[in-house]
Amino acid sequence: LLQVHVIQTFLSEELTEEKQIQGRTARQGQNGSYCLVLLCKSLEKYLTNFKYKDDPPESEKDASYEYFVGGDCRLEKFRVVDAFDVLNAARQNFFTKDFEKSGDSKGSDDYYHNQAMDFRQALAAAVQSPKPTERADSLALVKKFLKTMNGSVLPPPVVRPIKRTLVLLDATGSMGSSIDACKKKIEEVCARAYDILEKAELDACFEVQFATFRNYDQDPPHLLSCSNWEKKPYNLKSFISSVRAFGGDFARFVIEPVFAHHPFFVSCRHP
Amino acid sequence: LPIILFLFPAGTHEEEAVEVALQYANSEHSRNPISQVILIGDAPSNTADQVLHLFESDASMFFLSFTGALQVAGGRRGDSRGCKLSPLTWKGTSMADQTFWEDECVKLRANGIPVHAFHVNKRSNVVENFKQISQKAGENGVCQFLDIASSQGATILCNLLTKRILESLGQTEEEKKLFNDLYLRHYPDARIMH
Numbered sequence: 001l002l003q004v005h006v007i008q009t010f011l012s013e014e015l016t017e018e019k020q021i022q023g024r025t026a027r028q029g030q031n032g033s034y035c036l037v038l039l040c041k042s043l044e045k046y047l048t049n050f051k052y053k054d055d056p057p058e059s060e061k062d063a064s065y066e067y068f069v070g071g072d073c074r075l076e077k078f079r080v081v082d083a084f085d086v087l088n089a090a091r092q093n094f095f096t097k098d099f100e101k102s103g104d105s106k107g108s109d110d111y112y113h114n115q116a117m118d119f120r121q122a123l124a125a126a127v128q129s130p131k132p133t134e135r136a137d138s139l140a141l142v143k144k145f146l147k148t149m150n151g152s153v154l155p156p157p158v159v160r161p162i163k164r165t166l167v168l169l170d171a172t173g174s175m176g177s178s179i180d181a182c183k184k185k186i187e188e189v190c191a192r193a194y195d196i197l198e199k200a201e202l203d204a205c206f207e208v209q210f211a212t213f214r215n216y217d218q219d220p221p222h223l224l225s226c227s228n229w230e231k232k233p234y235n236l237k238s239f240i241s242s243v244r245a246f247g248g249d250f251a252r253f254v255i256e257p258v259f260a261h262h263p264f265f266v267s268c269r270h271p
Numbered sequence: 272l273p274i275i276l277f278l279f280p281a282g283t284h285e286e287e288a289v290e291v292a293l294q295y296a297n298s299e300h301s302r303n304p305i306s307q308v309i310l311i312g313d314a315p316s317n318t319a320d321q322v323l324h325l326f327e328s329d330a331s332m333f334f335l336s337f338t339g340a341l342q343v344a345g346g347r348r349g350d351s352r353g354c355k356l357s358p359l360t361w362k363g364t365s366m367a368d369q370t371f372w373e374d375e376c377v378k379l380r381a382n383g384i385p386v387h388a389f390h391v392n393k394r395s396n397v398v399e400n401f402k403q404i405s406q407k408a409g410e411n412g413v414c415q416f417l418d419i420a421s422s423q424g425a426t427i428l429c430n431l432l433t434k435r436i437l438e439s440l441g442q443t444e445e446e447k448k449l450f451n452d453l454y455l456r457h458y459p460d461a462r463i464m465h
Contacts, residue, residue, distance in 0.1 A: 163306040163439045166299065167432070168292040170312030178311055178391055178419045178428070185429040192429075193436045196453050204440045209299075213292040215317070224291050229303060248287065248314070 006034045011046065011087060013095060036084075046090040119145040163206045164229060171212035172248030182210070183240040190233035207231055210239055214247040222247065289316035289404070293375035293386070300382050306439040308379070308408070309432065310388040311417065315400035316372035323369070372400075376407035385409035387435055389417035418465065426463050
């Protein structure tokens with residue numbers, strides 16, 4: 001009968017996971033086998049005193065393996081039971097420390113949970129509290145929370161109104177080089193403007209929109225099309241990239257019917 | 272028949288629908304207030320006469336229908352050079368109402384939106400039209416030749432746009448000056464404006 005042999009090639013962070021992986025074999029009364037094949041280097045994480053060296057000098061050889069084998073034996077005398085005990089203990093030690101560290105410290109789930117609960121309480125107090133001082137304090141807490149939480153994601157709060165610049169770009173056939181220049185430079189324009197604002201130490205914000213126009217001989221979307229208002233230049237660039245310079249030969253449309261009355265034209269039609 | 276159509280030279284009607292673009296600026300302003308408009312082009316706006324003619328006159332409607340007939344005859348319906356001016360085409364779009372660039376400039380002035388107009392050639396009718404647009408729209412609009420065809424064309428454009436954006440961000444004259452000084456100091460190519 002076929003048997004499943006499981007080879008686990010990493011040290012599970014928890015013993016329960018390891019048991020789960022072992023359980024992938026020997027299912028439903030069948031036989032099976034399991035082994036751990038580990039890369040020495042990957043164990044550095046767990047064994048704090050253990051520094052694996054690919055080729056340690058002879059003098060260091062014993063010392064560098066000492067912790068790993070957990071006693072007086074060299075690698076070749078390595079006993080499987082000992083090794084597992086050592087690794088398991090190291091693993092538990094490592095994660096207990098890790099867990100303790102994360103407990104209520106900044107950045108942990110608990111920390112954010114507590115912050116959120118405080119925020120909720122402050123929000124309610126800011127509205128409902130009968131004492132004006134308490135309301136003011138709560139409001140300050142709410143603002144502080146929002147500022148901290150949004151700080152890393154959103155741009156800093158802007159006191160000044162957003163300044164919007166609309167660029168109207170003729171996109172007819174002869175404007176190809178202007179369109180190319182806009183495409184090439186728009187990212188630099190925005191980067192430079194933000195850079196100068198930073199150097200001037202000012203919190204200001206601007207948006208740019210591009211709109212291209214042609215003439216009445218075009219379909220509405222080609223007569224006038226526009227990007228969105230953008231703070232980041234990337235989307236502007238992709239909008240401009242999509243603009244193709246064409247049109248601008250409206251003249252023919254006007255001229256053709258006029259010339260249609262010309263005797264030459266008529267004679268061509270009715271030879 | 273289509274072969275004959277190609278014989279006629281293009282070129283006398285060089286205007287573009289700048290007025291539609293300006294109209295869009297005004298309509299956008301009612302949704303999201305605009306600080307400034309930068310216009311880059313190489314052709315003047317359609318004149319009021321042209322717009323009227325295209326939208327209303329019987330004669331042009333005759334021409335339009337005639338062109339349509341020609342296209343059908345030549346199997347060229349939908350060609351990009353065909354007429355798209357039937358009222359049905361424009362219904363429901365922001366371009367449904369005819370407009371003139373001078374009217375839009377008056378509205379831009381009322382909204383306090385300056386237009387900085389940059390013409391990429393020096394043809395007299397373009398220069399004249401762009402100059403008038405920048406003067407008649409909101410205050411302090413500039414009109415300038417943008418030598419996009421030169422080897423420094425892209426750099427000039429970059430400087431023009433950056434300076435315009437920075438100037439719109441400055442709330443006082445001192446701030447505007449500060450931005451300008453910083454820009455000149457930190458970017459070696461900042462002086463290339465012409």
